[in-house]
Amino acid sequence: PDKLLHTEEAYIKRLHLLDQVFCTKLTESGIPQDVITGIFSNISSIYCFHDKFLLPELKTRITGEWDSNPRIGDILQKLAPFMKMYGEYVKNFDRAMDLVNTWNQRSSQFKSVVQNIQKQDVCGNLTLQHHMLEPVQRIPRYEMLLKDYLKKLPDEALDRKDAEKALELISTAANHSNAAIRKMEKMHKLLEVYERLGGEEDIVNPANELIKEGLIKKMSAKNGTAQDRYLYLFNNMVLYCVPKLRLMGQKFSVRERIDIAGMEVQENVKHNLPFTFAIIGKQRSLELQAR
The missing domain is CATH 2.30.29.30 (Pleckstrin-homology domain (PH domain)/Phosphotyrosine-binding domain (PTB))
Structure with a gap:
């Protein structure tokens, strides 16, 4: 459970960076709203859900109530209906990547806002595209953490039934994410090469492998x-x-x-x-x- 909590906290920082920093600053700089939506999709809803709902519930349970109520399956089951939000984000991802590349080349305003944020410590030397991958990778991460948790859970544990149900629901969504991730891992590799080449060559394109x-x-x-x-x-x-x-x-x-x-x-x-x-x-x- 601690691992789940720590990764959730780190994940929310990334969501905050995407929604409250990149998205907000680009909007303030006058980039057209349809471009912003095309790039960030429904990241605000995803951020809001984790920040206002999932993290507080996990925190209360894991740090405050664990001795009397050692379970997380019931909380993670509530995640299931929100998987649709992730489906939407994942589906839009290719288009979002294309838009970032296009606007980086087309608009010096866009490029300079993004570069200024990327230089900040909070970005950890990673590009906007790198951070945009996070929500796509998060669902399979829940699946992994849950499998790990279930392995260590005694058969008679109260949480087993809920945790198994949560895993079932999350695995379905993770399959969609994984298909997108395979596609994106290729993109990720291209991004890494692009960064190593100092952005000299425009190689970030789904056709390149x-x-x-x-x-x-x-x-x-x-x-x-x-x-x-x-x-x-x-x-x-x-x-x-x-x-x-x-x-x-x-x-x-x-x-x-x-x-x-x-x-x-x-x-x-x-x-x-x-x-x-x-x-x-x-x-x-x-x-x-x-x-």
Whole structure:
């Protein structure tokens, strides 16, 4: 139960950040209301439900009444009708991501408000998109916490029946969330890459899928020396990057974006060296050595 309470408190801070900080500041800065709704969907209702209802109930029960009434199943069952709110949020998520990307590029006002908030400690070096994932990931988290709780619960415990019922209700909603999460985990990966590249490349797009990434050596055609480089292989392109020596923020700079369409790969281009290959693309050709 303590874990449930701690994660709930942390989650509410994220909801507060989304609703009371990002959403409020963007509204105040004059971003059109339909865009705000398109991005934040029903986050206000979700925040209100957790802040005014679920957290206070859990807190009272876990910190105040646990000795006389050790159960949480009855409270979590009440969560079930509110799962519809989450369904709505999850369904809107792709569109919300697209809107954030579009407005980041289109509006300097939007971009600067978002960047200013992202610089604050409360954001923990994470982007708006990163925080927007939280509500989607929360329902499967309840499912996990409940399963864990039930495992440790004695068979004859008073709470077993309620907790099992709550799990059943939450699992149904978690399935919807999980399908969306799988889609979003791909987006999440893309976001991480986007951040590592310092926002240089517009890669956050559901059509892009990260397949593999890793360090590589670039063979110099002139003198045969090798330099450290980094490759990102997507379903539709290769990003050829140079490492940046920074502790925070941008890790790589993109030197070349090579389309997969029309690209050729030749193996063992340098017979005297192991694991060498060449990428021959429309934009550029490279001789590389895997580590």
